[in-house]
């Protein structure tokens with residue numbers, strides 16, 4: 001089994017190296033098209049390949065994992081070039097109207113600070129934490145997910161993915177000694193545990209609050225099959241994100257939420273172990289899989305196993321996470337299928353309702369697949385989150 005992981009890691013790192021050569025400091029698009037990444041298209045003030053959107057940090061995230069795994073200067077040099085680009089993005093105020101500042105700056109800036117003590121990257125990450133705090137709505141106790149804060153369609157709305165953006169704020173408190181960042185994490189994650197989790201242990205993708213009164217309003221989907229369905233990636237973000245935030249806040253309800261997300265996710269996997277894009281589907285349904293959900297869940301289950309107090313349950317989470325990773329290696333990689341692709345992982349779904357990135361590779365799927373390979377080959381790895 002270890003041989004399988006080591007071989008998969010070698011294959012993945014070969015692709016990451018080739019992508020450094022192919023893309024340099026330009027950014028691929030969110031998802032592949034017919035198995036290969038195009039450059040991120042030009043949009044408005046942004047040239048082709050520029051740093052915009054929520055997924056660009058998954059490129060340096062892969063490079064920092066590669067650097068830790070091999071010590072190769074190729075990864076370090078390319079990762080540092082991206083860190084400069086991310087400093088330029090945050091201080092130049094480029095495309096910042098999003099809670100995804102956490103995804104972006106944890107991987108692009110906190111990681112090089114953790115690994116190399118890079119002070120410029122630290123300054124960029126602290127600035128990003130301040131901009132993320134601009135999105136905290138005091139009355140509702142949540143960080144607004146998308147859009148300008150005055151946008152009526154997005155005002156007071158947050159999404160389950162936001163759990164992964166909270167570690168940047170907790171890190172900022174740790175770095176500055178200023179508790180207001182982690183206080184926001186406590187309130188935001190408590191609200192998510194109360195309102196995003198349903199009684200049957202499924203999750204809403206998004207939830208609205210009245211931003212003025214703080215009243216919780218309603219759950220809704222954006223990328224799932226229906227408002228009351230269970231978007232697979234949201235459930236995977238829940239496993240991983242609640243487990244992380246339990247450690248950052250000490251709130252035991254978040255551990256419970258992570259366990260509930262995990263148990264529900266694992267009970268609804270199809271025979272080959274990789275979920276359909278929404279957990280309402282199962283074997284026999286003619287629907288695409290979302291391999292990225294499995295990669296995220298594999299990481300989240302290993303993290304959950306680290307903090308689960310009952311040894312038997314911890315072992316079961318660890319085993320289930322490793323099995324997910326093995327299922328991905330066996331059936332969802334270019335090597336398994338014998339196809340030529342510059343993605344590490346095939347068959348993800350970005351946003352099926354808008355027909356965006358359906359049955360393709362994606363940058364976050366690649367990153368979390370590599371993180372999962374790191375976690376299951378180096379169980380004591382120190383996370384960037």
Ligand code: GLY
Pocket residue numbers: 161223233350
């Ligand atoms: N965070 C956006 C997504 O998972 O599609």
